[in-house]
Amino acid sequence: YIPGQTLTMSTAIPSFDGKKIAIGYSLQGAEVDVIKVMDVNSKKMLADSIYPSAGLMGWTFDNKSLLYMWIRSADNKDPLSRLSPKTKLHLLGSKQENDIDLFSNGSYPDLNIDPSVYPYAFISKDAPRYLFAGLGTVQPEIVSYYAPMQEPGAGKIPWKQLSTAADKLVRSFVVINSDVYAITHNNAKNYKLVSTNLAAPSWANATVIAAEKADQTLEYFSYSKDYLVIVHSDGINNHLSKYNLKTKVTTVVKLPNTGTIDVSCVDTKTNNCTVGITSWNSPYTEYNFDAATDVFTPGSLNKPANYPAAYKDLEVKEVLVKGHDGAMIPLSIIHKKGLKLDGSNTCLLDGYGAYGSSSTPYFSVLENALAVKGTVIAIPHIRGGSEKGEEWYKAG
Numbered sequence: 001y002i003p004g005q006t007l008t009m010s011t012a013i014p015s016f017d018g019k020k021i022a023i024g025y026s027l028q029g030a031e032v033d034v035i036k037v038m039d040v041n042s043k044k045m046l047a048d049s050i051y052p053s054a055g056l057m058g059w060t061f062d063n064k065s066l067l068y069m070w071i072r073s074a075d076n077k078d079p080l081s082r083l084s085p086k087t088k089l090h091l092l093g094s095k096q097e098n099d100i101d102l103f104s105n106g107s108y109p110d111l112n113i114d115p116s117v118y119p120y121a122f123i124s125k126d127a128p129r130y131l132f133a134g135l136g137t138v139q140p141e142i143v144s145y146y147a148p149m150q151e152p153g154a155g156k157i158p159w160k161q162l163s164t165a166a167d168k169l170v171r172s173f174v175v176i177n178s179d180v181y182a183i184t185h186n187n188a189k190n191y192k193l194v195s196t197n198l199a200a201p202s203w204a205n206a207t208v209i210a211a212e213k214a215d216q217t218l219e220y221f222s223y224s225k226d227y228l229v230i231v232h233s234d235g236i237n238n239h240l241s242k243y244n245l246k247t248k249v250t251t252v253v254k255l256p257n258t259g260t261i262d263v264s265c266v267d268t269k270t271n272n273c274t275v276g277i278t279s280w281n282s283p284y285t286e287y288n289f290d291a292a293t294d295v296f297t298p299g300s301l302n303k304p305a306n307y308p309a310a311y312k313d314l315e316v317k318e319v320l321v322k323g324h325d326g327a328m329i330p331l332s333i334i335h336k337k338g339l340k341l342d343g344s345n346t347c348l349l350d351g352y353g354a355y356g357s358s359s360t361p362y363f364s365v366l367e368n369a370l371a372v373k374g375t376v377i378a379i380p381h382i383r384g385g386s387e388k389g390e391e392w393y394k395a396g
Contacts, residue, residue, distance in 0.1 A: 011056045015063040016125070022066055024056040032074045035066065037092065048092055054085060057122055065152060066090045067102065067121060087121040087133070089152050100152055103133045108159060111145070126268050127175035130198065133159060140356055141165040142173060142182070146198060167203040171220055176268065181209065181228060183218055185390040191218035193230060209243055210250065217389045224265040224273055227291045231263055235330055235387045236318055236361060240275070242291055256287060256296050260360040265291070274299065279361040280334045281314040281368070283307060310372040313337045321380070330387060332361070334368065334377040347376040353384025356393040
């Protein structure tokens with residue numbers, strides 16, 4: 001809190017031991033972070049203050065240092081302010097000017113990192129023997145690197161290429177011990193889940209974990225102690241399956257409701273996960289999910305909101321509309337039950353098609369407040385999103 005100032009918190013990341021929290025915030029909507037550290041027990045801020053930064057990335061395992069994105073200047077009007085950014089390592093209690101450059105085009109010119117991209121680095125508790133890095137751009141394909149874990153300041157990091165844009169990895173990848181799992185659209189317009197190993201990574205010879213489906217796109221996956229929990233979409237609704245890391249068998253998981261699902265697993269020590277489900281006319285509802293038994297129970301953290309009875313009278317129609325070139329474009333229509341769709345009603349058309357961002361079903365408080373009053377809400381799933389796979393995205 002700073003008297004007379006408007007602050008926006010962008011990040012809050014606890015240390016691995018839970019004794020400190022690193023907090024990133026910006027002043028007056030500047031989109032340039034100040035990073036401070038709070039001691040959990042005393043609720044007091046430490047003397048460290050990192051500025052300017054384009055974001056906080058996390059802690060080291062010893063809870064003594066932070067990884068963050070260094071930028072040249074806080075002046076957003078300066079065209080050079082964000083050129084050649086760096087992932088730096090800050091040791092608590094030290095001066096910012098002594099922070100170590102972990103990953104950038106300045107410290108590793110042989111990697112030919114373009115000055116306009118954000119070179120980020122991170123560590124993972126599920127692969128503690130390695131450092132990881134990547135290039136943040138608007139390009140969906142992941143360019144990434146890895147190296148053996150080493151002490152800060154121990155010399156140049158021997159970065160090796162983990163993936164190039166030609167490997168066509170998208171959305172995310174995870175590393176469990178030395179096994180790498182990733183989504184790719186290489187010879188799979190609806191995406192597939194593949195795996196390789198850090199001992200000798202080869203995406204050209206990767207093991208297929210979840211093959212491409214003809215009628216569904218692979219959206220994302222999470223993971224627990226014994227399973228990869230995989231989410232597909234038929235263009236509107238999500239579907240859940242799980243891959244047993246020991247038996248290599250995939251099974252379908254029956255959901256308590258249909259709609260868009262948000263899956264996250266607590267850690268790799270248990271099979272406890274959280275599944276949130278929402279749809280155009282159903283509020284977000286959270287469940288505890290045991291990946292080992294497929295049992296769903298009411299969520300223990302977030303209870304579903306109660307809306308007036310009128311919201312239960314909303315219904316949804318999923319139709320196809322012929323585009324100017326004959327392509328059939330999915331259209332979601334939300335309206336009051338019994339309302340005649342004869343062209344005489346007020347209609348709100350809400351669509352977006354870019355960056356592969358899909359318009360998935362969710363309960364919009366703002367738009368449904370109009371729908372209960374008689375407005376028709378229409379959401380076209382236009383090309384540019386990835387509701388119908390990689391080709392649908394690229395066609396936009």
